[in-house]
Structures are given as structure tokens and as C-alpha cells.
Amino acid sequence: MDIAHLQHTLQRDAVTVVFVNVLLQQIGLPVPAVPTLLIAGSLLAAPGPLARVLAAAIVASVIADALWYAAGRRFGYRVLAGLCRLSINPASCVSQTEAHFIRWGVSSLVVAKFVPGFSTVAPPIAGALRMAPAGFLAAAGAGAGLWAGLALGVGWLAQDAVLALIAALEAHAGRAALWLVALAGLWLGWKLWQKYRFRRLGAVPRISAAELLAALDSDAPPLLLDLRGASMVAELGPIPGARVAEHDRLADAVGDWPKAAPIVTLCACPEDAGAIQAAVRLRDAGYRSVRPLDGGYAAWCAVARPSARP
Known part of the structure; x- marks a missing residue:
């Protein structure tokens, strides 16, 4: 018209x-x-x-x-x-x-x-x-x-x-x-x-869900940041051991975590978009070992032990 x-x-x-x-x-x-x-x-x-x-x-x-x-x-x-x-x-x-x-x-x-x-x-x-x-x-x-x-x-x-x-x-x-x-x-x-x-930007090193499970069971587990969003966390429950994080408040979520210690970011976005963005921002802030979880929340649910699933 x-x-x-x-x-x-x-x-x-x-x-x-x-x-x-x-x-x-x-x-x-x-x-x-x-x-x-x-x-x-x-x-x-x-x-x-x-x-x-x-x-x-x-x-x-x-x-x-x-x-x-x-x-x-x-x-x-x-x-x-x-x-x-x-x-x-x-x-x-x-x-x-x-x-x-x-x-x-x-x-x-x-x-x-x-x-x-x-x-x-x-x-x-x-x-x-x-x-x-x-x-x-x-x-x-x-x-x-x-x-x-x-x-x-x-x-x-x-x-x-x-x-x-x-x-x-x-x-x-x-x-x-x-x-x-x-x-x-x-x-x-x-x-x-x-x-x-x-x-x-997405061409950054990632970690698989199986590697993440093994790392969480190690003597030096990574900090797992859950970026799924409040409605999804409220509906499906939190991931045991993870910290719920917001993109605008990553510094608060990381807290006093050592910059040399490993961090894994997790989201439920297409192409792991939110996790990649958070990983890049944390790397720019000086954290040297930050990797997004490949496949995001769906990959986590596919391999997590039943007791570890929300």
C-alpha cells in the first residue's frame, strides 16, 4: 500500500x-x-x-x-x-x-x-x-x-x-x-x-560438556557462570554449583575469582551467543582461561548425571 x-x-x-x-x-x-x-x-x-x-x-x-x-x-x-x-x-x-x-x-x-x-x-x-x-x-x-x-x-x-x-x-x-x-x-x-x-567473534576455544563434567570433578574446578536468564532458571531450576550471572553484571558474578583460574560460561542461546559474548568480555577484563560451553544448556543436560540435572 x-x-x-x-x-x-x-x-x-x-x-x-x-x-x-x-x-x-x-x-x-x-x-x-x-x-x-x-x-x-x-x-x-x-x-x-x-x-x-x-x-x-x-x-x-x-x-x-x-x-x-x-x-x-x-x-x-x-x-x-x-x-x-x-x-x-x-x-x-x-x-x-x-x-x-x-x-x-x-x-x-x-x-x-x-x-x-x-x-x-x-x-x-x-x-x-x-x-x-x-x-x-x-x-x-x-x-x-x-x-x-x-x-x-x-x-x-x-x-x-x-x-x-x-x-x-x-x-x-x-x-x-x-x-x-x-x-x-x-x-x-x-x-x-x-x-x-x-x-x-565466535571463533574462540570452547569446552565440551564431557570435558566440563571432568573438570568439575577435578581438584581445581572451573567457575561455571549460568547466563540462561531468570525465567529459564526459575522454570527449570539452577545448575548445581553454578553461579547465575547477568551480562551487565559479570564483575559481580566473578567476584574475587583469580584471573588465572578457569571459567566456563553457559547459556541457552542459539550458537552459544550469550556465552561467547561473556567469555570475550571476561578475557578483555584480564581473565586468562575463559571458555564457553559448546552446545550450551542442552549439551549440559545431555551428559550431566541425573543427580546433577535441575
Whole structure:
């Protein structure tokens, strides 16, 4: 749908268009909603129609968030792991976002819509961590109101500029399309470059699960850092002898561990992304023997003794 078509459709039934657009975007489809809200705000001059469109955006956003919340509450960490695997960049692990959510609490849901990538993962994290439904819905509604209200308000206040931009895009549709394709190509190229950099970063020595078990039974066992994330640890239980760690607080997790002593990092991310990142950061901090567990938590469960499994 081009801008002109969107403009004419909004003039006919702005409430339905905004509701459907916001619902699809918040569910996770690559359908931008902010341009729709900006155009809707520029076309609706009266407070009544603006209020109805704002209400439609809030309801659509809360419905999508509630679906993700229910999925997180029902399936727990498996939903978060699935979102992590869908990411084009394996280094953007959900467990890191989860740590921020736990630290910020309810306020994180209010600002989630303004943080790229956080909007989709925050609701299932809230569900997985058993956040109270009433508090979740209130925070999700407040965040949706701020996000949609700001976009509609900007469109209303800058309606002349928005309408002029629409006219310019209509007059130069071919050039605008080329610019959009170029920007999309740059974004995709940047993401692929991040993936390439991660794969180069991932070329670090690893330890197998069997080697880890043997090392834990030795006279000088390594420090095992569990980076799985709070919801997975709460659901499946801690790993005996491991320290639960957060990426932003690795120094606290390591404590006074000698820098020459061995450390093993473990996560449940695709391609061991979180464990690799933590290992590299600890090496940069001066710890000389840090290795991620090859295969992560799944590899640990495959070889661990029954008494050692969570």
C-alpha cells in the first residue's frame, strides 16, 4: 500500500486501519505503524476522531501484548528462545533483554514501545516471570497510550509538514521508492555485517560438556557462570554449583575469582551467543582461561548425571 492509498483509506475509516495496523505490528509482523499514526493525526483535526483512533491503537496494542503475555505464561522460556532464534543477529540474545526487564520492573513495559526490539519480547518475559495480569495490562495500556498518543500528537501538530511530505512523495514516487529500497538494503547489510562479526567473534576455544563434567570433578574446578536468564532458571531450576550471572553484571558474578583460574560460561542461546559474548568480555577484563560451553544448556543436560540435572 503506497502513501497516497494509505491516506485515502485513513480518510474513510481511520479507526479500523489504525487498529489493524497496530495489531499486526505489535504481534511482530514487519508492518510499521508509526507512519500510519502520523498520517492519521495529520488528517483528524477534531478531538473526537483523534480520541477514537487513540483508543483503537491502545486496544490493538494491548490485545497483541496480552497474546504474547499469555504465550510467555503458558510456554515460559521456550517462547523467549524462539524469539531469540528468529533474530537475524544471534548476538541479540533475549536473556540480556530479560535482565533489563527484571531490573526496571513495571516501568520497562511503559517505555517498551520506544525501544526497538524490546516491544515484542517484554510481554512474553512478563508472562514467563508470572507478572500479575492486572499490573501487566495497566502498564501495557499506559505504554501504548504514550507511544500512540505521541505519534498522533506529532502528526496533528505538524499536519502541514506531514501533508506536504505526502504530496512530495506522490510527486516523486519513483525516487522515494528507490530511497526506501536503498535504506532497507543498508539496514539488512548492517544486520548481516553484525552476524558476520559475531561469527568471527565466535571463533574462540570452547569446552565440551564431557570435558566440563571432568573438570568439575577435578581438584581445581572451573567457575561455571549460568547466563540462561531468570525465567529459564526459575522454570527449570539452577545448575548445581553454578553461579547465575547477568551480562551487565559479570564483575559481580566473578567476584574475587583469580584471573588465572578457569571459567566456563553457559547459556541457552542459539550458537552459544550469550556465552561467547561473556567469555570475550571476561578475557578483555584480564581473565586468562575463559571458555564457553559448546552446545550450551542442552549439551549440559545431555551428559550431566541425573543427580546433577535441575
